[in-house]
Amino acid sequence: MTKAPIKVVLVEDSVVALEILERLLKTAPEVEIVGTARDGREGINMIQRTQPDVICTDLQMPVMDGLEFTKEVMKLCPRPILVISNAVQPGDIDNVYSLMQAGALDFFPKPNTGAPTDYEKLKGALVTKIKVLASKRV
Template structure:
């Protein structure tokens, strides 16, 4: 069985590295492309044709909300927003992202330490696997 292909858009090099390592440690999911901003992310998506797109919300230039809208117009795919700004109390951000087409959310660990990310690996991989089975139109 082929692995689920993921593109990861994250402006923090440290978070990008940690997330890429966690996702690639799975037997079922792999990162096929990364970008540190939304505009570059759209180019990576066009080139790699991923099954699922993971993006941060707060990024310079094209933020995650604008990026999600562009993805839905150009390359409709399941979008998972991985961000500090999608905690359970961030209702406005979550609502706006859902309106733009994002299907699920994954709050980054507050500390951002590799150990805290490790604890959440299985949840993250499970969310990606579930989203890969969703049809987006």
């Protein structure tokens, strides 16, 4: 019997970043993207409709940013959250700390390279983080 894929919602305002994340995750049989949203407000609606196992979100978005989004998710429908952003690099301690306080469980810097071999490494690391988060209770 095969295990059901991990249901993931992507919340990302950048069309390019969303496309990259979708391409990476669509080739991973253990992950199923059940919805996408362009900002935190859309994300809340999508999560309530799709009931994902894991949420991947950006930090910097219009309407409702990733910090407010994380707080809302934890209040309304707690789920493991992976923040994928340029603003969670090793030196971004304030952002990481604020997101952790709000309930985010892990962080993943946005890819900044275009080499195909780099994307395979990124895919492996991203899928591993999603699998770990899917096993966590919040």
